[in-house]
Amino acid sequence: MCGLKPIIAPSILSANFINLGSDVTLLFLNQCDWIHIDVMDGNFVPNISIGFPVLHQLRTLLVDKSKYFFDCHMMVANPEQWVATVAEYGGNQYTFHLESTKDPKNLVKLIHAHGMRAACALKPQTEIEQVLSFADQLDMVLVMTVEPGFGGQSFMPEMMSKVRKLRQLYPKLDIQVDGGLGPETVNVAAEAGANVIVAGTSVFKAKDQAKTIQTLRDAVVRHTSKL
């Protein structure tokens, strides 16, 4: 019994933006734990997605607005710049990319000072050694399993060695995987030690969304309970 909480966080990048409010409401009715909000600035990654007006409207306009957990994945060039805004607009967790900051330790302090959980993301080429000096200050590490920037890419199983090493070093840390996750790939990730699963395409294209979310959660529970 490892005590890790299974967390399923659908990425709303794959939602229907015309019906975003109802899509997000449905995700929570279907028992997701968090929604994963991919903020892309067209600079850190070669794509522009959604920004603060959308975050703000989701937080203020949704029914039961306060109970939703917003996991904000900041694929931006200057992550320090947006901490206060994300906090003000209702973000619960702020994930910055290690590759985008010179001072990750102070950034973690800044995020915590704004009342959010702090997480650090690693692109596929970034080794975990770079996060070890401050990992004990983090609430979560995100191991990217695709190059950040787009949904619908293929899962990179070779990233699992990073998850495995992190899990050995930090048995209680939340470890998130993001990119190409679905019922076919979740077992490999959960077996390596990931307990927080981001899934965009597989959840939004599912015939039965509730069942897909449950399948993802069951896989995490099954594998992490053996750790």
Ligand SMILES: O=C(CO)[C@@H](O)[C@H](O)COP(=O)(O)O
């Ligand atoms: O951060 C990203 C992409 O940069 C992800 O959150 C993707 O949006 C996940 O989408 P799928 O790979 O599950 O379709």
